[in-house]
Amino acid sequence: MKILLIGTGRWGSNHLRVLSGLDVDLYVAEVSAERREKCLEQGIPADHVTSDYRTFAEDVDAVDIVTPASTHFALCEEFLDMGKDVFVEKPITETVPQALALAARADAGDRILQVGHIFRYDPAADYIRSFLGSGKAGEIRSLCGNFSGFKRPRSDGGVTISDALHFIDFFNYIMEKIPDRVLARCEDLLRRGMDDMAWVWMSYNGIPALVEANYFSVNKNRLVTITGDKATLVCDFAASQDKIRVYRNRHILDEDTWKAVGGEVIHQEIPPAEPLLEELKHFVGCVRDRTRPKAVALDGVNSLRVVEAAMRSHNEGKEIFLEPEPATTCSRAPATPGRGLNPRRTRALPRPDPG
Numbered sequence: 001m002k003i004l005l006i007g008t009g010r011w012g013s014n015h016l017r018v019l020s021g022l023d024v025d026l027y028v029a030e031v032s033a034e035r036r037e038k039c040l041e042q043g044i045p046a047d048h049v050t051s052d053y054r055t056f057a058e059d060v061d062a063v064d065i066v067t068p069a070s071t072h073f074a075l076c077e078e079f080l081d082m083g084k085d086v087f088v089e090k091p092i093t094e095t096v097p098q099a100l101a102l103a104a105r106a107d108a109g110d111r112i113l114q115v116g117h118i119f120r121y122d123p124a125a126d127y128i129r130s131f132l133g134s135g136k137a138g139e140i141r142s143l144c145g146n147f148s149g150f151k152r153p154r155s156d157g158g159v160t161i162s163d164a165l166h167f168i169d170f171f172n173y174i175m176e177k178i179p180d181r182v183l184a185r186c187e188d189l190l191r192r193g194m195d196d197m198a199w200v201w202m203s204y205n206g207i208p209a210l211v212e213a214n215y216f217s218v219n220k221n222r223l224v225t226i227t228g229d230k231a232t233l234v235c236d237f238a239a240s241q242d243k244i245r246v247y248r249n250r251h252i253l254d255e256d257t258w259k260a261v262g263g264e265v266i267h268q269e270i271p272p273a274e275p276l277l278e279e280l281k282h283f284v285g286c287v288r289d290r291t292r293p294k295a296v297a298l299d300g301v302n303s304l305r306v307v308e309a310a311m312r313s314h315n316e317g318k319e320i321f322l323e324p325e326p327a328t329t330c331s332r333a334p335a336t337p338g339r340g341l342n343p344r345r346t347r348a349l350p351r352p353d354p355g
Contacts, residue, residue, distance in 0.1 A: 125173070141229060144209070
């Protein structure tokens, strides 16, 4: 299988490293001469490296786009119209209308369009979904996510669309739906014209969820806390060991008094794995076997809908209500026909022509 990687910058260099180790014929397009030289140093053949992605566009089976968000729509549109399968880093596009247009193009051409919502591919995500689905946590009472750390702000988008979006999508994935209400503060402390500190509150049919993101925390936080009426699960996605802890804590009503009852703490070991490796292996497998990715275009649309609602909430100083969406790509079950859905997404896709 021939795959074209477009962009080898800060995050694209990780895609280069991972794809170089997979069983694919890798081509690279990079506008920077210095980065093209690094591609050669990493063993990519000279005739597989170019400054213009169109050099190899016709020859490859699939494309991996790791470029600034402002370029995502045009690149995805071009390659989908060429009949290519596409992996695009999050956010899928800069706006919801653009994302919906790409989802429609992918459906119309029976093409795979996988979005880089990487936390879906962390082995901890499988455990969390299984734990919650088993009922061991009881009824979910709240969700909280903290994605923060002291780092250079991105120049192609604020912290809400760049970082908070990670856990917004993850909560959509866990809850198998999108929130019905959003209330947010998205502050621009550095006066760059883009937000760098955000608090996004969401309601999933009455279950509150909060995502905090910023560029100022002294610690690297990738923390998710899910509280149920039987137990609380804490996942530190930044940890290499002791990633998940389950606290058997409960509040019990004794006559007219609530009591806090502490229970055992369970340390759940998660098999070590690199989420990006799992994500790109998944993409290659989906292209090869014509199967549905864990994160398809409509997942990208749904996360963007929340981000846009958060920005609107901040600007207008009020809670924003989202129209309900039928269960689609956030569901464990295959998608069913409904508004904005194409039933063809639930069947096997046609195999690509040999490259």
